[in-house]
Amino acid sequence: MSRILEPRKLVTLALLGAGGISAFADVGALTEKFEKRRSAVIVPLRVQLSKDLRALEQRYAKSGDLDQATKFKRARTLVEKSLDGEPAKRGFPVIDETIGEDGRHRMKRLRDDYRRKIGKVLAPLLRVYATELAKLEKSLTAAGKYEAASKAKGERVYAERQSHLIREWPRVPEGAVEFGGNQYLFIDKTSTWHKARKKCADMGGHLVTVTNEKENRFVRNLSRKKNLWLGATDEEKEGEWVWITGEPFEYSHWNSRSPDNHKGNQHYAYYWSKGGWDDHSPDADQATAICEWDKPEYY
Numbered sequence: 001m002s003r004i005l006e007p008r009k010l011v012t013l014a015l016l017g018a019g020g021i022s023a024f025a026d027v028g029a030l031t032e033k034f035e036k037r038r039s040a041v042i043v044p045l046r047v048q049l050s051k052d053l054r055a056l057e058q059r060y061a062k063s064g065d066l067d068q069a070t071k072f073k074r075a076r077t078l079v080e081k082s083l084d085g086e087p088a089k090r091g092f093p094v095i096d097e098t099i100g101e102d103g104r105h106r107m108k109r110l111r112d113d114y115r116r117k118i119g120k121v122l123a124p125l126l127r128v129y130a131t132e133l134a135k136l137e138k139s140l141t142a143a144g145k146y147e148a149a150s151k152a153k154g155e156r157v158y159a160e161r162q163s164h165l166i167r168e169w170p171r172v173p174e175g176a177v178e179f180g181g182n183q184y185l186f187i188d189k190t191s192t193w194h195k196a197r198k199k200c201a202d203m204g205g206h207l208v209t210v211t212n213e214k215e216n217r218f219v220r221n222l223s224r225k226k227n228l229w230l231g232a233t234d235e236e237k238e239g240e241w242v243w244i245t246g247e248p249f250e251y252s253h254w255n256s257r258s259p260d261n262h263k264g265n266q267h268y269a270y271y272w273s274k275g276g277w278d279d280h281s282p283d284a285d286q287a288t289a290i291c292e293w294d295k296p297e298y299y
């Protein structure tokens with residue numbers, strides 16, 4: 001562990017020697033400082049994770065359980081590989097669902113524990129980073145450097161969002177399915193769009209947003225082709241559809257006659273059981289929901 005941390009420690013000391021926080025006058029420098037802090041907290045957690053995986057691997061190996069020992073070894077190897085690359089960006093390896101009952105249970109406990117720890121160390125770092133950026137944004141604006149200020153603002157918004165995602169990530173409920181790194185939970189109960197939206201938000205996620213064809217196919221299957229609310233609305237401005245997460249509304253899968261704003265009050269998108277998206281009214285309570293949790297960039 002010390003071998004891995006040593007160079008980072010030296011860099012951190014070098015930066016502090018250059019004058020600490022007050023010496024950083026631009027976004028790039030703040031970002032670099034944040035990234036070093038982030039690696040310094042994540043690397044030890046991943047080293048510990050690989051040790052924990054190895055301990056379980058050996059436990060299964062001792063009892064002659066080749067199958068489960070192999071699966072723990074595979075997960076450990078992935079974690080160890082990430083320590084040579086960009087450890088901060090790699091999360092817990094995807095859990096192979098064919099692993100035995102006992103192994104799956106232990107692996108999930110390890111994963112949840114790891115996520116909690118990451119959230120605990122990373123959320124405060126992100127908040128400090130966002131505060132520093134906010135200060136910089138203000139002083140750059142006051143100095144009339146609008147372009148640089150807007151760069152700081154963009155990075156601040158990003159840091160705030162990441163802080164939110166990493167805090168909510170451990171709350172992803174049991175039964176959620178992973179796809180493209182994000183987590184999805186199908187709720188096989190019909191309600192109105194607003195109720196579905198609130199339910200997902202209460203669990204720390206959001207009503208599903210579908211931003212490409214693969215994700216579209218995935219949610220269609222997960223919902224077993226039932227009517228399904230989507231996290232898109234044009235309630236602010238008729239005809240201007242937006243995702244509730246702020247993701248750009250570039251991909252869509254409207255059916256040939258939709259959205260039609262029938263009777264002038266259909267502002268909520270849903271996946272129609274017969275295929276394609278359509279818009280519906282706020283009082284319609286005939287669609288199921290999928291809640292989605294976006295993967296934090298570093299986890």
Ligand SMILES: [Ca+2]
Pocket residue numbers: 208209210211215292
């Ligand atoms: Ca999505």
Ligand SMILES: [Ca+2]
Pocket residue numbers: 258259260261262266278279280
């Ligand atoms: Ca419609």
